[in-house]
Amino acid sequence: MKEKKENFFKKYWLVMLTGLLVGAAAVVLAAFGNPKNMGFCIACFLRDIAGALKLHGAGVVQYFRPEIVGIVAGSCIMALISKEFKPKAGSSPVIRFTLGAAVMIGALVFLGCPLRMVIRIGGGDLNAIIGLAGFVLGILIGIFFLKHNFSLGRAYKQSTVEGLAFPVMLIGGFVLTLIGASFFAFSAEGPGSMHAPILLALGIGLIVGALAQKSRLCMVGGVRDAVMFKEFGLLAAFGCILVAVLVGNAIRGTLNWGFEGQPIAHTEWLWNLLGMTVVGWGCTLLGGCPLRQLVLAGEGNTDSAITVLGMIAGAAAAHTLKTASSADGTGVNGPIATIVCLAVILLISVTHLKKEQ
Amino acid sequence: MIDARGLSCPLPVIKTQNEIKKNAPDTLEVLVDNTTAVGNVTRFANNNGYDVAVKELEDDEYSLVLTKR
Numbered sequence: 001m002k003e004k005k006e007n008f009f010k011k012y013w014l015v016m017l018t019g020l021l022v023g024a025a026a027v028v029l030a031a032f033g034n035p036k037n038m039g040f041c042i043a044c045f046l047r048d049i050a051g052a053l054k055l056h057g058a059g060v061v062q063y064f065r066p067e068i069v070g071i072v073a074g075s076c077i078m079a080l081i082s083k084e085f086k087p088k089a090g091s092s093p094v095i096r097f098t099l100g101a102a103v104m105i106g107a108l109v110f111l112g113c114p115l116r117m118v119i120r121i122g123g124g125d126l127n128a129i130i131g132l133a134g135f136v137l138g139i140l141i142g143i144f145f146l147k148h149n150f151s152l153g154r155a156y157k158q159s160t161v162e163g164l165a166f167p168v169m170l171i172g173g174f175v176l177t178l179i180g181a182s183f184f185a186f187s188a189e190g191p192g193s194m195h196a197p198i199l200l201a202l203g204i205g206l207i208v209g210a211l212a213q214k215s216r217l218c219m220v221g222g223v224r225d226a227v228m229f230k231e232f233g234l235l236a237a238f239g240c241i242l243v244a245v246l247v248g249n250a251i252r253g254t255l256n257w258g259f260e261g262q263p264i265a266h267t268e269w270l271w272n273l274l275g276m277t278v279v280g281w282g283c284t285l286l287g288g289c290p291l292r293q294l295v296l297a298g299e300g301n302t303d304s305a306i307t308v309l310g311m312i313a314g315a316a317a318a319h320t321l322k323t324a325s326s327a328d329g330t331g332v333n334g335p336i337a338t339i340v341c342l343a344v345i346l347l348i349s350v351t352h353l354k355k356e357q
Numbered sequence: 358m359i360d361a362r363g364l365s366c367p368l369p370v371i372k373t374q375n376e377i378k379k380n381a382p383d384t385l386e387v388l389v390d391n392t393t394a395v396g397n398v399t400r401f402a403n404n405n406g407y408d409v410a411v412k413e414l415e416d417d418e419y420s421l422v423l424t425k426r
Contacts, residue, residue, distance in 0.1 A: 011400070084392055086417060091365070146371060154363025157417075216393055221367075229370060229401055287365045301365075 012233035015215035019237035023244025032196035036263030037123040041116035042290035043107035047315035055316035060190025069174040070205015075213035075298025087163025087300035092152040100310025102341040106278025108324040114219035122245025124257035134273035138280020163300025219289035369394040385423040
């Protein structure tokens with residue numbers, strides 16, 4: 001047993017260390033200005049970028065988040081150094097775009113990606129535990145289809161230029177904001193106006209992106225691999241993020257258990273549950289959580305880049321069509337959008353079951 | 358032989374798992390084209406009683422030969 005334990009740490013130390021660092025980074029970013037319990041949130045930050053690009057008009061969530069740029073660039077640099085930058089694409093791009101959009105709409109009903117879900121739990125937000133239940137349920141449904149040979153088809157090698165296009169585009173947009181391009185929008189109030197210093201956010205993003213590339217950290221992979229393959233490394237990393245955030249919040253005195261009055265969260269349990277079911281299910285079909293999609297996009301996987309673009313489009317739709325929640329509760333069209341997303345994902349699931357050879 | 362080239366995880370591992378469950382072959386060759394899949398299939402095989410020999414083919418493709426211990 002002891003030998004087995006030592007073996008476990010030997011195999012998974014990097015991903016567990018990455019988990020601890022991601023958790024710590026989330027606490028640091030929140031301490032330095034990011035919204036409460038939102039040190040990191042891939043969904044929220046992509047939504048803010050959609051806002052900065054004026055793809056939606058929600059004035060309180062517009063900011064070109066440096067963390068996103070850092071994660072993609074950090075992964076890209078690490079992949080280039082370790083010769084893992086391998087541009088590829090062609091595995092059902094439009095379906096992936098659609099799934100990305102659905103995942104984002106679900107995440108904005110709950111108010112957070114899987115990473116923020118863990119960060120919210122680590123801040124004492126019990127609504128996020130209901131979200132976790134929905135997330136696990138979604139992954140289990142996804143696994144059911146994976147076991148019945150669900151596949152989005154194979155990808156093929158692409159050119160280096162194709163692989164670099166998305167990271168370069170993101171970095172280019174970020175540089176434009178740095179030199180003060182006036183055509184981007186920036187929130188004057190609300191969550192979008194709350195942010196850590198740019199260089200700190202960028203630096204932490206770079207480190208997290210590089211480590212997540214190397215360690216393959218993925219929030220969906222944790223539950224999936226544990227259930228499907230009895231492998232617990234990624235799940236342990238999931239736990240490490242939670243522990244780091246809990247300890248960080250305890251030290252800062254920002255640990256506050258309860259359902260009511262949690263930062264940027266609502267208490268409508270059914271939609272918290274089903275919103276995250278959309279996320280868990282959609283991400284299982286996509287092969288990774290929103291963070292993992294950013295990292296893969298950095299490695300030159302343009303199927304993942306398309307997925308991220310789908311998420312940005314989904315965020316724009318969520319705020320334009322009033323499906324996104326706020327601290328006051330679900331958006332007027334949030335419940336119907338959640339059901340539509342579940343129906344769309346079900347349709348995608350059943351139409352991509354390959355016959356056994 | 359399992360051709361899992363172009364497939365992203367977890368599909369290469371699922372294909373390997375299905376074959377091992379169904380036929381429990383003494384040896385099994387799995388083709389993949391990314392290092393994540395190499396790592397994941399190798400780990401899965403090692404945890405399920407197989408040794409793995411990895412050979413890099415040309416053009417970023419890998420052949421994994423699984424042999425029952």
